[in-house]
Amino acid sequence: MIVLVLSQAGAEDKKTIKEATVITAQTLTTDSKAKTALFEGSVVAKKGDMTLFADKMLVYYTEEKSSSNIKKIDADGNVKVVKGEKVITSASATYLTEPQEKIIFTGTPRASEGENVVTGSRMTYFLKDDHSLVENSKVILVNKKQD
Incomplete structure (x- = not known):
């Protein structure tokens, strides 16, 4: 297992906020000229209360x-x-830090919270505002019976 700790900086009200992102994987290949790091095999990236899992990042x-x-x-x-x-699954995703921290899910994205489910062709999750934009959406809301 390989562990790499990176910080993520974002501008918010002209202040810089840094929070560590910890990434673990079976293998890591870095390219310092391209400034990339390829993580492969059971990849887990953790930042605050959010965890991102994938085969490759x-x-x-x-x-x-x-x-x-x-x-x-x-x-x-x-x-x-x-x-x-909240749990969101898909075939692939792109996490962007600027200009607004968000994750764009493609490849049959599916979001669930409790028994409620949202699917679509593309889903964008805005982390700071905790809201989503879903294209071609289908929503399943489960009403709880009251006693």
């Missing part, structure tokens, strides 16, 4: 002074994001 980063900052992550194969009670 290609991380694009910038280097500043003594730290590396994530710009983008392309995740492929059995993608799953867990944040609290």
Whole structure:
């Protein structure tokens, strides 16, 4: 198992917020010229209360002074994001930090929270605002019976 810790910087109200992202995988291949890191085999990326799982992740980063900052992550194969009670699955996803932190899911995305389910052709999850934009959506809402 290989572990790499990267920080993610984002501008919010002209302040810089840094939070570590911890990525584990069976193998890691880095390219310092291209500023990429390819993680393969049971990849898990954890940042705060969000965890991203995939078969493979290609991380694009910038280097500043003594730290590396994530710009983008392309995740492929059995993608799953867990944040609290929300679970989103898809064939692939792209995590972007700028200009707005979001994850774009493609390849039969499916989001669930409890028994409620949303599917579509493409799903964009905005992390800061905790809302989603789903294209060609189908929603299944389960009404709970009251006693």
